[in-house]
Amino acid sequence: MxxxxxxxxxxxxxxxxxxxxxxxxxxxxxxxxxxxxxxxxxxxxxxxxxxxxxxxxxxxxxxxxxxxxxxxxxxxxxxxxxxxxxxxxxxxxxxxxxxxxxxGLSKGNLYIGLLEGHDLKVKLDADALVQKHCSILAKTGSGKSYTAAVVLEELLEKGVALLIIDPHGEYASMKQKNSKGEFARFDVSPRGYDVTVYSPASSAAAPHADRPLRFNGRNLTAREISAMLPEDVTNSQRGVLYEAIKVLEAEGGDYGLEEIIAQAEKDSSKAKWGLIGHLEALADLGIFSGKPTGLGDLLQRGRASIIDMTGVPPDLQGMIVAKLLSDLFEARKRGRVNPGMVVVEEAHNYIPERGSGRAASTPVIRTIAAEGRKFGLGLLVISQRPARVDKNVISQCNTQIILRVTNPNDLRALSKGIEGMSSELEEEIKRLPPGTAMLVGGEIEHPVTVKVRPRKSRHGGVSTPIVGDGRADRGGKAAPPQPKGPDKRQDSGKAERKEPAGGLLRKILGK
Known part of the structure; x- marks a missing residue:
């Protein structure tokens, strides 16, 4: 009418x-x-x-x-x-x-959930999602990590190799079956997945890990070490590093971090002390001690390798991710490892937007976002603060899975980073209930609202209750701890460094 x-x-x-x-x-x-x-x-x-x-x-x-x-x-x-x-x-x-x-719902093979208001299955195309990258963005408590795990389950069932950067140890629970959910309505069955948890921390700091994550620390080049250093390292400090390694290479000896630090101490420049602090932090973590982890083990078809950052100070996590992804990307370009997908949880910590912080991992993740498709390495970025994630990376993600977002800065960031984002779509995103996602881009012809299906594996990101009946304080039964497997780790990691107050506060707010 x-x-x-x-x-x-x-x-x-x-x-x-x-x-x-x-x-x-x-x-x-x-x-x-x-x-x-x-x-x-x-x-x-x-x-x-x-x-x-x-x-x-x-x-x-x-x-x-x-x-x-x-x-x-x-x-x-x-x-x-x-x-x-x-x-x-x-x-x-x-x-x-x-x-x-x-x-365009019938084109895909990754089952995400049911179309809101209908019993139609919404499926994404696996190849398009991996090759053209994906982002999952939402405010805290909207089901971001839960939805991410649903996507990861589907990818594992399609034989995709996954490498998950997990700051809080949420994804190890994918080993176990889920026991709660409307399985019949969504036509899914509970199951566990083939998951291996690696930790860069010492065995004392991360006893739950299956294996240690270790790098080959012998005869590192100045370029390799420089890639792990924070972006705020000065040119003078990098000059001290290059000079120290140049001397060690000229001597023709076998050297590691300890020898590099000792040589840097001989430099007359005052800039050496800032560099030495960063190098000692890496040495104290023990990431270069013990047997190096094989890159081929980290990307196995149909398996997930989780890099659990629990126990690793925030200022060192970016260095570790930078080294790991740089090595992995180089190996993938040479065909030495399987194609697969890199998953970056809490992405605002590893690829912060300019003005929101600095991370050593930013350059390599930007490179994977720009060039990964050509070499068979996909990227999935997950964040609760879209405004703080590098817009260059977000704009490279062809598929966007957006749950509820209400912060005006985050909504503006979505508008800048996502094609076709209208004011009406922003209003829809602000009103999304928990567990409901909007799919934008990819092979979907039009933005659609989806009720995310139940996880097949157990959810490990449940918030810890603070206000309760106090049973644990009265000697009652407390929440069960995370299951621990046999400690298969062999490393000589050193004591964990104390975390800066600012980094600790950000970590608490993030959790």
């Missing part, structure tokens, strides 16, 4: 068509125009403030819908609408097959 355009129209409802549902109108003689209901309004002239009809208080109620046109389904394809629908034409509920075709 009223004025219509090729982009939207209003219609009078005889039945129920809730906000977010899909409708169809005949376009021409055979094709259907598909649209989504964006707004629903209800009115009754008997209760109008301008004209109250006292003789007929039960005047007929009218329900109007505003529908946004998605396109015209023609010959199995979705085309742009060229002409508006005719006022007076009947509007019908769109059938499932038409919705699937119009939204």
């Amino acid at each position: 009223g004025e219509t355009t090729p982009f939207e129209f209003k219609f009078l409802m005889a039945g129920e068509a809730p906000r977010g549902s899909y409708v169809k109108v005949k376009e021409g003689s055979k094709d259907w125009m598909v649209a989504q209901v964006m707004e629903v309004t209800r009115s009754n002239v008997a209760y109008s403030l301008s004209a109250i009809d006292e003789e007929n208080p039960g005047a007929k109620e009218r329900v109007l819908g505003l529908a946004r046109v998605i396109g015209v389904a023609s010959g199995g394809r979705l085309e742009m609408a060229a002409a508006p629908p005719r006022p007076g034409d009947p509007v019908f509920r769109a059938d499932d097959h038409l919705i699937e075709m119009a939204l």
